[in-house]
Amino acid sequence: MQIYLPIADLPVNVFLVLGMGLAVGYISGMFGIGGGFLMTPLLIFIGISPAVAVATVSSHIAASSFTGAISYWRKRALDIALAMMLLSAGIVGTATGVWLFTELRALDQLDLMIGLSYVTLLTVVGGMMIYESLRAVMRTHRGEPATLRRPGSHTWIHGLPFKLRFKRSMIYVSAIPVWVIGFVIGFVGAIMGIGGGFLLVPMLIYFLRVPTATVIGTSMVLTLVTMASATVMHAATNHLVDAVLALILMVGGVIGAQFGARTGQKMRGERLRLLLGLLVFAVGCRFAFELVVPPDDLYSLRYVTGG
């Protein structure tokens, strides 16, 4: 069944888009990531212009992270205090990111910068996650405890001042790394047009030692707030949010996220991290492949002005 999208100005198959929403929603519910780094390329692939895709995906991510956050909230797997701390720094990071975004666009090399940062971030983060979680999986095989939460495993990060206690996550850490992480996520998210969940989850796990149980719910709260405000900003400034496309994606996304969240909670932490690491790494390789392999068509078109 075809439906015409009023802002994207083209017809799409409802079931195809719904299926894409379901699949990405499932992944996002399972890992607590927004899924923007998966959905945006998919939308561009079916012919939607990159600008509309980026703007619309933010509303889809807002919907699926909200439903995910609610289900984690019910299971008490969510640390509101930590999320609020991260958010306050994240807003400053986003503002800085938007400013740099504008500066880079003036230099006309934004596409390359985005491509390179995708490749670097995704392959490095994915690779690190695979390495760490494989070691954890092997430790459990040998019968040792899988987690690193031992009294003696504190790093230099835990020696920093301004310590705060986050009860739900059962951690006692300095406010400085929390602020730095929040800032970095906001900054990178604005530059790359992503929610940043796939970066936030490993950062919280490795730097702050937030247990896997609360990390996903907390990350979802952050994603929800940044993506909901991104939707409003995109709509107000560029008029590029396609509500019809967003609605189809959301319906698929929230249903997928529900099932994904259940699968995610049944799975063991290190397995989950290994899977997410593999996914992130694979997408990074896909971007690298695109940059290195000779393109099918050397030429491409970009709209400057309409009408």
Next chain:
Amino acid sequence: MRRLALTLPLIILACGLRSAAAERLVVSLSNHRVAVTSNFVGEELVLFGTIEPDPAASPLRPPYDLVVTVTGPRQTLRTRRKQRMLGIWVNVDSREFVRAPSYLAVLSNRPVNTIASQDTLRRLQIGLDNFLLPQRIGVDVADTVRDDPFRRAFVRLQSQQGLYRESGTAVTFLTPTVFRAAIPMPAAVPTGNYTIDVELFGGGILVARTNSALEVIKTGFEQYVADAARDYGLLYGMATALMALIIGWFASVIFARD
């Protein structure tokens, strides 16, 4: 006798303007308004027409050739070219096509380059190769040679999307003087005003021309959403964000039953 005296100067006049005004085109479009609705998947418009003698008594001289050029609303687009730099493919060069038609169809009863001489076609801008596509080069705006790689790439990319086309079979002569032209409107057709130029050739010379117009508009819900997004961006964005929250909440209520 009196009648002959009246018609004689007319015939002489008609002979004098042989190539200019011996034929007249009468055309009619099946639909002047293409409405883009939620289930729009493209449409085909039909242009009917006849070749009338002008003045009425003068003889027609078939065979004729007919070219229909449909031009959509203007847009400025940038064609970019990738090149390998330090092992990765980067957009290094680009050309801006200023106010190029977003839709361009050249429809004829046989390939345009067999209808008239190259000079005539270029002068009349008939055919994708001869249509004026000005590029911005530095501060100047100029059309380039048709073998220019950026121009070729631009036309090729637009053709791949079905927005540019040249067809030597889209016009059919039902009788030597009655014709029909099929104008394809792809699903991704841009909205706006279109002009239709109809040009009649006899023996490689332009003998008559006329034009018509059509409009592609969004209607109903699509129009409403598009207007809202443009005119009330902030409200529209907040409504979309609210919709996201409601759907997210709704799903969690539905799935909370266990």
